Amino acid sequence: MHLQKPKGEVNQLSSPAETATSPSVEVKVDTTRDAMVAAIRTTLGTAVVDTLVKPGDDIWVRVTTESWCASIQALKDAYAFDYFCFLSAIDWMPSPYGRGEDDPSEPAPVRDTVIRPGYTGGDTRMQMLVRLVNSVTHLGINIKADVPNDSFTIDSICTVFAGANWHEREAHEMFGIGFTGHPDLRNMYLPSDFEGYPMRKDFPLLARMVKPWPGIVDVEPLPGGADDEKDGASEEGTS
């Protein structure tokens, strides 16, 4: 998962069919973005763990947790990424509840609980995500960093971007990530006495629990007689 995307070869995450059918960009080498990634690697040095460039699309850079604030400050000063787009977190654990559309009568389907991170890898469950854009050349960059599994804390970038204040408050109340150095981590949306972190995958969505799913097929079979094939034959093919 950690290999840097060699020139021209598509990273294995997206299906090989992608390059074949994508009409607009064949296997085009995106010079500007590769040059930018190379430059970032030099300035940040060891902080950069993994980078990914999608030609003509976007850059992903993953930095180590400790150098989170320093690398963002470096990017802002060195490469004039001065536009703070947004800050958020991703919880990579697949949700144990699925979409609440399983038939209660049948045994609960088994769901994979393996934590597989997305682009530019990562080994913890939670990942921070910031997007900065250069307001002159309009080149965007997504910066990721792992949030340690045990303490779920990372240092705040309020000092670098004042706008991050609200985003961090939202991430704190939704994911339970602590931000050291944040002026006031009050809840943005939820009432102050709300316990639990809603956006975590293991937080149940009650709306889907309360009501049975009307989509479960209950077509009573023929009253006896020639119903040889399995009833509710038309059930497979979930839309």
Place this chain on the structure above:
Amino acid sequence: MRTFKNGSNTVQYPHEKEAPPIRARGVIALHQDNCTSCMLCSRSCPDWCIYIEAHKELAPPRREGGKPRQVNLLDRFDIDYALCMYCGICVEVCPFDALFWSPEYEYSEPNITDMLHDKTKLSEWMETVPEAPALEVGADKKKK
């Protein structure tokens, strides 16, 4: 002052009614005998507001001497318009074209439980369904 003379263009609702355009999504109409209760619409409804119950029956064979066909007959097909958000996914996903849009919009009810339209009411809406409008000049004629 300019607006003073060109008068008003508000429509006095109780007296004159403004006809909604043909494609307006007012209410969903059900064409009963097209429906084979495959439940695709109630599966794909984001708000879970379509409730279907059906049972199997033997129907006369198409060609004489053939095996009697098994067909699902609808017992209950309700759409709860209190929950529905008129997204139109059910109308689109129905493989047997049993659901249609009709621009009817005057069906508000005093209490909310009446918003659950059962299949007879849905079939009543059928007459208000206009036929498909002609497409713009550049449109490609083949149906998707």
Place this chain on the structure above:
Amino acid sequence: MTILNDPVSAKLGNRQQLSYIASQAADARLNVELETEGMTLNIGPQHPATHGTLRIIARLDGEQVVWAEPSCGYMHRGYEKLTEVRTFPQVTSLINRIDWLGSFANEVPFILAAEKLMNVEAPPRAQWIRTILFELSRIANVSLFLGDLGVQLGAITPVFLAFRDREYVLNLIESATGGRFHPNFDRIGGLKDDLPAGWIDETKVVMKKLRNFCDEIETLLFGNEIFQSRTRGIGVIPRDVALQYGLSGANLRASGVDWDLRRDQTIPLAYDKVDFKVWTHPDGDSFARCWVRLQETREATKIVDQLLDGIPSGPVMAKVPKIIKVPEGEAWVSTENPLGEMGYYVVSRGDLGPFRVKIRSASFNNISITPWLLRGVYVPDIITILASLYFILGDIDR
């Protein structure tokens, strides 16, 4: 907020600038002598000035605001959690309820992100129709802003003009997509249907009406000097603070940043086939923001006219499987929504629904600047500044 060497206020014209400093100095002296303890006034959730339910807790000293902080969350519907339990077609019907004034504009970035992941491109005719409907929803959204701006400042008449002309645009959107506010017309790979007959020349007529609506508002509202005295030099946002807080759209262009996502990035919409001017204003005050939005509406009507002339013919829907499974991967697409830059960071795991969707809405950043901006401002100016920032509650609270 040092006034003199600040590049922005140099353009205020020194007469305004001096009077502005004099008034600040006078008030500062007044506050020192009186030492009255402040009064906490919260401009509550149900308040005519907030477009929805936003509470602003302001600590006043007399008429002047010492500290103000908006507290939102009254409209929080938990969209990002809902998107995780829905399939892709269901999410589009959910998404266009975020910014309910320009609702078609919300669907487009999400659909583009999904198409980018699936590497599918909508046929040219679908792209053109998408851009036309995008601009129509911008006109519907911003024309309400122009009317509502008048009401916030006390003039009652403009809002009725705005609603009258906005009706024409909404009827157009309804006749094309079926829904006035929630069109739900976009599908991954194209559009649900094609335009009804006679729609194009009907739109041309409406565009003419919209243009003279813009002129009417320009003379009626922007022309009169009370409006100017209420908005010039109020709520000045310098360029670097705007960038730091991630302001976007007209608020950013009003502070002199020449950045329009329609022109500066390549997204599969028909913007590159249309030439339009991006309006910026050096001042960065409330008047600049309103002025930029007015010019943008007029520009949008011109864009729609050019698009209508050159619309290609052909299919509206690309070849896409009936049950959509988006391949694994992450994508970010943002477009120039009427309120600002709206973007979706879609992470998909290859099954029916998205794994995680981060919705970056414009108003959330636009409002995060208010604590910094509302310090030392009069009570009626809170309303002017909030009106000029033009946020929508659904956008902030998601």
Place this chain on the structure above:
Amino acid sequence: MNSLLSVVIPYWGQSLLRVLGGLVAVLLPAGTIVYIFLFKMMSFMQSRLGPMEAGPYGSLQLVAEVGKWLQKEDIQPTNADKPVFKMAPIIVLMSTFLLVVVVPFGPDAWFTNLETGIFYALAVSSISVLGILMAGWSSANKYSLLGGLRAAGQLIAYELPMVLAVMGVVIQAGTMNLQQIVVAQNAGSIFGINTFGNPYVITQFVGFIVFMIAIQAELTQAPFDMPIAESELVSGYMTEYSGFRFLIFFIGEFATAGVFAMIASTLFLGGWGVPFSWFGWTSMDSVSNWMNIVGPLIVFTKMMVLTFFIMWVRFTYPRFREDQLQRFAWKVLIPVSLANIMLTAVLKVVF
């Protein structure tokens, strides 16, 4: 009033007649103003029809409105101090009735013929400020407190220009008695041409403009409606009122608009009189008797014309911020009206 019907009415009869006349003189114009301007004209300007349902052409809307308000419950906030809260609207309305007493409607049709007519009118008009302050303070709600304070600041600031504007008229007419002012206007002539008499709106044009702006502010109408700024203070000092009390406030607002317009028309447009030269009258007593009937109608039409302007400005202009409002009053209106007085004084001496 008594010589009108040349029958001797006992004294109590006269005062009863005057009370009835006062009520009619205040409420009737208030009602018509509300109906014509607020309902009909405003909606036409905003390209809509205005109320059509009540009555044939929406004419009974007013009756429906009053009915609605009467049956609404009259709430008093818990920790409001009750007596002040109850008294406030009555004081505001009282100032309107006191004001109308001094307005002349015809050669003999007047309520009282005070020697110091205009001076009395200006004094009485500042009572409404007290009423508003009481309302703002007593309804124990932050918004109405803010509204009340703003109203106090604004009304006092704008009374000065009003008084100074009236001074110009008084100097030119030489008397403070409104009846004499009317006669002076209609009988006088401008440099000898007396086809139009000498309505002070021509000679005192600056005073007229200042007076109209001051009235706009006195009634807390649109460009100056900080106290009832809907978008910030919900409805200023009237927020906590409902039912009958709010009805009194509402009538008060429009009645004062009507009465101020009447005073403005007497001061500047020649009150009840038509230029005497048209009928060959020379002085006060030679005016014929039927003028007592026609007089009030003329005053009514002139009042409607002036109210039309007030309302027109009200519907189109956004509102001032109150520090701009104060600055406008002190730095602009007062110097202008002072200059106007100097000018009139000089002209008076010269001619």
